[in-house]
Amino acid sequence: xxxxxxxxxxxxxxxxxxxxxxxxxxxxxxxxxxxxxxxxxxxxxxxxxxxxxxxxxxxxxxxxxxxxxxxxxxxxxxxxxxxxxxxxxxxxxxxxxxxxxxxxxxxxxxxxxxxxxxxxxxxxxxxxxxxxxxxxxxxxxxxxxxxxxxxxxxxxxxxxxxxxxxxxxxxxxxxxxxxxxxxxxxxxxxxxxxxxxxxxxxxxxxxxxxxxxxxxxxxxxxxxxxxxxxxx
Numbered sequence: 001x002x003x004x005x006x007x008x009x010x011x012x013x014x015x016x017x018x019x020x021x022x023x024x025x026x027x028x029x030x031x032x033x034x035x036x037x038x039x040x041x042x043x044x045x046x047x048x049x050x051x052x053x054x055x056x057x058x059x060x061x062x063x064x065x066x067x068x069x070x071x072x073x074x075x076x077x078x079x080x081x082x083x084x085x086x087x088x089x090x091x092x093x094x095x096x097x098x099x100x101x102x103x104x105x106x107x108x109x110x111x112x113x114x115x116x117x118x119x120x121x122x123x124x125x126x127x128x129x130x131x132x133x134x135x136x137x138x139x140x141x142x143x144x145x146x147x148x149x150x151x152x153x154x155x156x157x158x159x160x161x162x163x164x165x166x167x168x169x170x171x172x173x174x175x176x177x178x179x180x181x182x183x184x185x186x187x188x189x190x191x192x193x194x195x196x197x198x199x200x201x202x203x204x205x206x207x208x209x210x211x212x213x214x215x216x217x218x219x220x221x222x223x224x225x226x227x228x229x230x231x232x
Contacts, residue, residue, distance in 0.1 A: 005151060008032060012158045021162060025155045026056040026127070029115075033148065034139075035129035039064065042125045043081070043117075046223045048072060053125070073099055080114040081123045086148035088113050088140045111137055115148045119156035124227050127152070160229050170212040171230065178205045180231040183222045 008028055015021045022040070029038040037057035041050050041064075048071040052064025071078055075097040080087045089097065090111035098112065109130065117125040129148075131137060171179075174195075181191045188206075192199045206218055213228075215221035225231045 004032060005147075005154060009154045009158055012155070013162065018162070021159060022054065023056070023061060025117075025159060026054050026061075028151060028155065029127060029129040030056065030058065032151065033129065033144070036132040038127050038129040040125065040127050043071070043123055044223050045122050045124075045226070046219070050074075050077075076112060077114055077126065080116050080126065084116050084118050084121075084123060084149075086113065086115040086145040086152065088137075088145060090137065109134065113140065113148070115152045117152050117156040117159075119153070119160040120229060122227070124156055124160065160227070171209060172205075175205050175209045175212070176225075176230060178202060179209055179222055179225045182206070182218060183226065183231055 008024075008031070012021050012024050015024060026038055026040045029035045037055070039055050040053040042053055043050055050069045050071060052067060055062045055064055071081065076087065076089050076094070088111065094110060094112055111130075111134070113129055115127045115129065116123045117127065177195075178191060181194070186194075188199050188202050192202050195202070206221070209225075210216075210218065210221045213221045213224045215224050222231070
């Protein structure tokens with residue numbers, strides 16, 4: 001790892017607030033790679049859902065709308081996530097494999113760069129950095145894509161490690177165990193039988209886990225626990 005990347009990733013570890021870590025990670029595409037802007041998105045490996053996080057540019061930062069989409073609508077994104085590598089697509093390939101509404105939103109751009117954010121072999125999000133001037137795409141080389149891939153892995157590992165530390169301290173050992181068993185597909189009745197506690201107690205543990213992980217429901221809590229590395 002080059003010293004510039006190492007020092008930048010350390011700045012993420014030195015930050016205590018989650019939102020600030022995410023912002024630093026996003027700004028890395030501008031500070032380290034000379035892009036002009038970047039869209040940062042969340043990705044759920046379980047549902048395939050995509051959700052906006054941040055839009056960062058040289059002029060400021062805007063939270064993206066919490067509009068959900070699904071990876072099945074984006075062939076190029078599926079390719080990047082399957083390979084877990086940064087990809088660059090331009091010209092006819094970009095236009096043919098991108099939804100019409102995406103192309104129409106930015107008709108003056110004829111390319112896309114997708115950088116998966118990964119941790120421990122799982123994709124937890126992705127970034128789409130871009131330039132002010134399309135002529136700058138001449139700088140997109142295999143070496144740049146490899147460095148972007150590495151940055152995506154380093155950022156993913158940093159965010160997941162720090163989120164794990166933040167969240168695992170909130171969950172009890174029993175809550176983690178129940179989340180793990182739910183992820184294996186066990187029912188409340190089966191978990192209660194194995195742990196020799198009532199189904200109502202299992203449900204109470206699940207409600208507590210959902211609240212601590214800021215999740216919407218049981219499966220969202222499991223997805224978050226997987227994403228954060230709390231369960232495997």
